[in-house]
Amino acid sequence: xxxxxxxxxxxxxxxxxxxxxxxxxxxxxxxxxxxxxxxxxxxxxxxxxxxxxxxxxxxxxxxxxxxxxxxxxxxxxxxxxxxxxxxxxxxxxxxxxxxxxxxxxxxxxxxxxxxxxxxxxxxxxxxxxxxxxxxxxxxxxxxxxxxxxxxxxxxxxxxxxxxxxxxxxxxxxxxxxxxxxxxxxxxxxxxxxxxxxxxxxxxxxxxxxxxxxxxxx
Amino acid sequence: xxxxxxxxxxxxxxxxxxxxxxxxxxxxxxxxxxxxxxxxxxxxxxxxxxxxxxxxxxxxxxxxxxxxxxxxxxxxxxxxxxxxxxxxxxxxxxxxxxxxxxxxxxxxxxxxxxxxxxxxxxxxxxxxxxxxxxxxxxxxxxxxxxxxxxxxxxxxxxxxxxxxxxxxxxxxxxxxxxxxxxxxxxxxxxxxxxxxxxxxxxxxxxxxxxxxxxxxxxxxxxxxxxxxxxxxxxxxxxxxxxxxxxxxxxxxxxxxxxxxxxxxxxxxxxxxxxxxxxxxx
Ligand code: SF4
Numbered sequence: 001x002x003x004x005x006x007x008x009x010x011x012x013x014x015x016x017x018x019x020x021x022x023x024x025x026x027x028x029x030x031x032x033x034x035x036x037x038x039x040x041x042x043x044x045x046x047x048x049x050x051x052x053x054x055x056x057x058x059x060x061x062x063x064x065x066x067x068x069x070x071x072x073x074x075x076x077x078x079x080x081x082x083x084x085x086x087x088x089x090x091x092x093x094x095x096x097x098x099x100x101x102x103x104x105x106x107x108x109x110x111x112x113x114x115x116x117x118x119x120x121x122x123x124x125x126x127x128x129x130x131x132x133x134x135x136x137x138x139x140x141x142x143x144x145x146x147x148x149x150x151x152x153x154x155x156x157x158x159x160x161x162x163x164x165x166x167x168x169x170x171x172x173x174x175x176x177x178x179x180x181x182x183x184x185x186x187x188x189x190x191x192x193x194x195x196x197x198x199x200x201x202x203x204x205x206x207x208x209x210x211x212x213x214x215x216x217x
Numbered sequence: 218x219x220x221x222x223x224x225x226x227x228x229x230x231x232x233x234x235x236x237x238x239x240x241x242x243x244x245x246x247x248x249x250x251x252x253x254x255x256x257x258x259x260x261x262x263x264x265x266x267x268x269x270x271x272x273x274x275x276x277x278x279x280x281x282x283x284x285x286x287x288x289x290x291x292x293x294x295x296x297x298x299x300x301x302x303x304x305x306x307x308x309x310x311x312x313x314x315x316x317x318x319x320x321x322x323x324x325x326x327x328x329x330x331x332x333x334x335x336x337x338x339x340x341x342x343x344x345x346x347x348x349x350x351x352x353x354x355x356x357x358x359x360x361x362x363x364x365x366x367x368x369x370x371x372x373x374x375x376x377x378x379x380x381x382x383x384x385x386x387x388x389x390x391x392x393x394x395x396x397x398x399x400x401x402x403x404x405x406x407x408x409x410x411x412x413x414x415x416x417x418x419x420x421x422x423x424x425x426x427x428x429x430x431x432x433x434x435x436x437x438x439x440x441x442x443x444x445x446x447x448x449x450x451x452x453x454x455x456x457x458x459x460x461x462x463x464x465x466x467x468x469x470x471x472x473x474x475x476x477x478x479x480x481x482x483x484x485x486x487x488x489x490x491x492x493x494x495x496x497x498x
Contacts, residue, residue, distance in 0.1 A: 007285045008283070008284075008285055009285075057255065060251065064244060065244070071242070071243075071244040073239075073240070073241040073242075073272065073273055073274075074241075074274070075274050076274075099267075099275070099283060103274035103275035103279070103283075104274065104275035104276075104279035104280065104282055104283050106283075107279065107282030107283040107284075108279055108282050110282070111282040116282075116320065117282060120278070128308065130304060130305070130308075131300060131304075131305075194278070194279060195276065195278040195279070197274070197276060198241070198271060198272050198276070199241055202241070
């Protein structure tokens with residue numbers, strides 16, 4: 001038995017065939033038999049003005065540091081560097097490159113749209129932490145809203161779109177709409193956040209420790 | 218019924234998922250994990266090879282969405298068994314035990330790389346490479362770990378490697394373990410060893426603050442100037458040998474950066490847990 005009728009590469013090919021072109025800050029342009037990936041701001045730039053790369057692994061290096069040379073542990077951060085182009089001969093190679101630019105974005109989106117992914121409510125993510133992060137289980141619903149508003153802002157911090165509620169049956173309705181819009185423009189694949197990242201969990205720990213210290217606890 | 222399906226022919230239709238700790242601060246933390254994945258991808262043994270991290274992306278909870286295969290081998294690129302391999306990884310991957318059946322998929326959860334006996338081979342190779350031409354009998358080999366509860370059972374993993382190397386017939390003058398934060402302390406390396414040449418190998422998965430800076434300071438290779446070495450990163454490994462405290466000291470990069478770690482990952486795949494019962498139809 002095969003788990004899924006189509007491989008992720010075939011799912012990607014279908015999306016491209018239907019006009020899919022954008023993910024996060026990148027744009028995918030047809031190029032001969034294959035594809036060329038660029039920063040969306042560089043879509044119209046002359047090819048000669050961009051540094052050429054040819055392997056999927058180049059995407060890992062391109063996305064590792066921002067323009068100021070700072071490490072980018074959060075790949076959804078809207079500070080992908082400009083000035084490069086990545087040509088890939090096959091859709092399989094494009095899939096690998098996408099997984100370096102926006103790790104798991106393709107798989108998350110396919111699984112989510114096919115009903116095979118269950119996002120974790122943020123309070124559940126916090127409640128299952130152990131060790132030094134166990135304390136995040138103490139965040140109440142308003143604390144969760146505050147921490148997410150501070151850390152996940154779409155325009156400045158992270159291009160992932162939140163697919164999780166605050167708690168079961170309590171949707172995240174306090175965020176700007178783009179942060180929770182899981183169906184953006186038809187040519188864009190949303191970069192979904194199905195489970196809060198470790199940066200958010202770490203921020204939640206700092207938040208609740210400060211709050212408790214201020215309350216004298 | 219015993220499952221006899223775990224073999225190299227199964228690998229070709231299966232996914233390998235390598236799990237690492239990663240870091241939101243140190244860009245070198247995940248580098249060895251990616252390099253071993255690249256190497257195993259090049260070998261073409263598996264249908265697909267993916268990595269996932271605790272502190273980087275992709276996260277543990279999303280990596281299963283990135284693969285097509287029905288059979289998955291999961292290898293923790295961790296130095297020891299402990300909190301991560303027993304608590305965090307099984308929880309985040311929603312594992313049911315050594316073998317998990319979920320969503321039509323079979324997931325085999327292997328032991329972490331650091332506890333495989335073949336780590337011995339790497340340590341011997343590293344020692345030979347770093348002090349070329351020096352007879353082993355004139356070398357004290359020091360395997361250094363963090364110590365204290367922070368690195369969980371890394372102490373046990375290191376002690377077992379020390380025993381294995383002593384028994385290996387490699388002929389080192391002596392082989393000792395030492396730690397940053399517990400006895401025997403690496404800072405006393407000259408008291409712990411007697412040979413004229415001392416080879417120090419950090420038993421860590423990746424280079425970072427500990428191997429770039431903390432251990433060099435404890436060894437006395439450098440002054441305590443935070444950031445000075447990190448700025449030059451690998452520089453401290455290129456200045457061998459150091460003439461120090463009347464000895465010749467050779468300092469190695471973290472053992473986990475060795476390219477042969479890809480083989481240790483394969484050794485753990487080959488030792489993957491077998492099914493004790495046949496999966497439900
Ligand atoms: S929790 Fe999700 S949306 Fe928030 S910063 Fe992390 S990855 Fe981005």
